[in-house]
Amino acid sequence: MDFSASRQSYEKDELIEQNTPNTPYPLFDQWIKDALAEKVKEPYAMSVATCGADNRPSVRTVLMREVVERGDEVFLVFYTNYDSDKGQDLAQNPHAECLFFWADMERQVRISGAVQKLDEELSDTYFASRPIDSQLAAWVSRPQSGVxxxxxxxxxxxxxxQTQFGTHVPRPEFWGGYLLIADKIEFWQGRANRMHDRIVYKKENEKWVRERILP
Incomplete structure (x- = not known):
């Protein structure tokens, strides 16, 4: 298949630095709300890229379950199997980048930073809130991606x-949450003629610095 002749002009919106906040969270919060208002399916779905000791990047789609702002810090929370490929990568190299892409809105957001395991109590609370079939599936998937x-x-x-646990399924010790601590967030708004708007926030000396970068 050859898509080299395929073209689409992006003309739905613009992203001008004078209209953006001094820190990234309010803009990310607004874009998530915009996606929800536009009924984008699972706008909290994100691609997570990791790279372990073998220096081979790996990417997959997971669901962001929470985004939190504390002061000037931005945290993303997601859950997975700690024995999975991504879990092994993060054990070797605790950094990741996430990508949100909302095609219908001609927008994407890239968020990168250090990653650490979430407190066990928080993982327990979230696991208990999942449908029981999803809880059981977590036990089945060990190790995730195994043959x-x-x-x-x-x-x-x-x-x-199902027979073993009945209606009270405990959280497996190999399953839980991760916290991505953002130190770089890029907002991309598609524009006509591939003259896209790209505004990047970077953490420097504990403060966010905002820059426009070339498309």
């Missing part, structure tokens, strides 16, 4: 855990 002989084996394990 399994068949779908039937997975479904058999699901039934076994």
């Amino acid at each position: 399994v002989d068949s779908r039937e084996v997975m479904e058999g394990d699901f039934v076994n855990y």
Whole structure:
């Protein structure tokens, strides 16, 4: 397939630095709300890129479950299997970059920073809020991305855990949350003629610095 002749002009909005806040959280909060208002499906879905000791980047889509502002700090929370490929990468190199892309709004946001495990109590609270079938699936997926002989084996394990735990499924010790502590956030607004608007916030000396960068 050849898409070299495919073209689309982005003309829905603009991003001018004079109209942006001094810190990134208010703009990110507004863009998330805009996506919700436009009924974008799962606007909190984000691609998470990691790189372990083998220096091979790896990316996958997960769901951001919380974004928090404390003072000038911005934190993103997501949950996963600690034994997964991303978990192993983060154990070796505790840094990641997340990408939100809302095609219908012609916008994307890149957020990068250091990553650390979330407190166990918070992971327990979130795990308890999940549907019971999702709780059981977390037990089945160990190690996540590990090889399994068949779908039937997975479904058999699901039934076994269902019988074992009943209606009170504990959080597996290998499953929990991560906290990404943002030190760089880029907002991208598509514009006509590929003259896109890109505004970047970077943490320097504990303060956010805002810059426009070339498309």
